[in-house]
Amino acid sequence: MSTVAKKLSALEKAMMELAYESRLTEIKLKQLAEGMEEFKAEMKAFKDEMKAFKDEMKAFKDEINKKWGELARKMGTLIEDIFVPSIDLAIEKYFHVVVKDVMPCRKIRRDGRTFEVDILALAGDLAFVVEVKASPNRVEYVHDFMEKLSQLPGFIPEVRDKKIVPIYAALDMAGSTVDLLTKNGIYAMVVRGDILEIVNFGALGPV
Numbered sequence: 001m002s003t004v005a006k007k008l009s010a011l012e013k014a015m016m017e018l019a020y021e022s023r024l025t026e027i028k029l030k031q032l033a034e035g036m037e038e039f040k041a042e043m044k045a046f047k048d049e050m051k052a053f054k055d056e057m058k059a060f061k062d063e064i065n066k067k068w069g070e071l072a073r074k075m076g077t078l079i080e081d082i083f084v085p086s087i088d089l090a091i092e093k094y095f096h097v098v099v100k101d102v103m104p105c106r107k108i109r110r111d112g113r114t115f116e117v118d119i120l121a122l123a124g125d126l127a128f129v130v131e132v133k134a135s136p137n138r139v140e141y142v143h144d145f146m147e148k149l150s151q152l153p154g155f156i157p158e159v160r161d162k163k164i165v166p167i168y169a170a171l172d173m174a175g176s177t178v179d180l181l182t183k184n185g186i187y188a189m190v191v192r193g194d195i196l197e198i199v200n201f202g203a204l205g206p207v
Contacts, residue, residue, distance in 0.1 A: 079104055079105060079118050079119065079132050082171075082191060083118075083119060083130065083132055083169055083189075083196065084102060084104045084119060086195065086196050087099075087102060087119055087121055087128075087130060087196065088102055088121060089196075090189065090195070090196035090197075090198070091121055091123060091128055092123075094198050094201055094206070095123070095126070095165070095206055095207065096206070097123040097124055097126060098123060098124075099121050099122070099123045099128075100122055100123060100124075101121065101122040102119065102120075102121045103117075103119070103120040103121070103122075104118070104119050105117075105118065105119075106119075106120045106156070108155045108156065110155060115148070115151065115152075115155040115156075117129055117130075117131075117148075117152070117156070118130055118131055118132040118169075119132065120156070120159075122158070122159075122162070125161070125162050125163060126162060126163050126165055126207065127158075127159040127162040127163070127164050127165065128165045128167060129148075129149065129152060129159075129164055129165070129166050129167065130167045130168075130169050130189070131145045131148070131166070131167070131168050131169065132169045132170065133168070133169070133170045134170070134171075135170075136168065136169075136170035136172075136173040136174075136177055137173055137174045137176070137177045139177075139180065142168065142177065142180055142181060142184070142186070145166065145168055145186070146184060146186070149164060149166050152164060163207060165187070165207050166185070166186045166187065167186070167187045167188075167189050167198070168181050168186050168187070168188055168189065169188075169189040169190070169196075170189075170190060171190065171191050172190050172191070173188060173190060178199055178200050181200060182200045182203045182204060185204065187200060187201065187204060188200045
């Protein structure tokens with residue numbers, strides 16, 4: 001084979017290798033592009049999922065706020081429509097005293113703290129502190145009320161020289177809750193028909 005022929009053969013081989021490498025590069029670039037498209041699609045799906053999750057969380061938060069609002073309205077209805085109109089009669093019936101003042105939803109703010117009493121009824125040297133609960137059977141609610149009673153004189157001056165009579169009230173409550181209240185010297189008040197009854201008065205007796 002002549003020198004020229006050898007050079008042409010080498011050139012053809014080089015051209016073929018170049019074409020092969022070029023084609024291989026094209027294939028790899030195409031695969032990379034397809035991989036990027038797949039990655040972009042996955043990222044878009046992830047972003048869509050995150051947006052859906054955020055929307056769900058917002059809806060959940062809105063629902064929680066709605067439930068809190070409903071509970072607040074329910075509590076307001078319990079206090080104002082059921083217990084306040086009859087609390088003085090119930091106190092007079094059981095304790096044989098004349099209620100001079102009934103204060104619903106007493107709220108005091110002091111030193112950056114807020115203290116609330118659902119109903120405060122004053123009768124002579126007695127101060128009846130009524131805690132109204134829509135869901136009364138949670139033990140922590142009873143403990144919270146006991147803690148509130150210990151702080152009461154510091155927030156409401158007019159009860160400092162009076163004997164505090166605690167009443168835990170609800171539409172109804174479990175026997176275990178009544179037992180816990182009785183154990184801690186707290187009267188348990190429920191609604192029976194159209195009257196308010198202290199269901200553990202027999203166990204605690206008058207003050």
